[in-house]
Amino acid sequence: MHVAPFLRSKSFIVADEAAAVTSQLLTLLQIISLGGKQVHDANIVATMLVHGIERLLTHNVADFMRFSHLITVVPIVAPSAPTTS
Secondary structure, eight states, X not given: OOOHHHHHOSSOOOOOOOHHHHHHHHXXXXXXXXXXXXXXXXXXXXXXXXXXXXXXXXXXXXXXXXXXXXXXXXXOOOOOOOOOO
């Protein structure tokens, strides 16, 4: 998949992990009990907060519910298979 069309699009932004994201991540780690792989989820949320991204579309709803007071977690729901009668 080529990312160039997305980068040129006005519909998408690249949410860089700059110093502000690191600072936000450290704040999250102080206020929410996390460890191990959960830190990666916290980094995603820190990036979202710094860039003003409010909603996370994910298959991994359970892991992000601990952040639901900070972001809106939107589950990806697979389309239902057509029913046959």
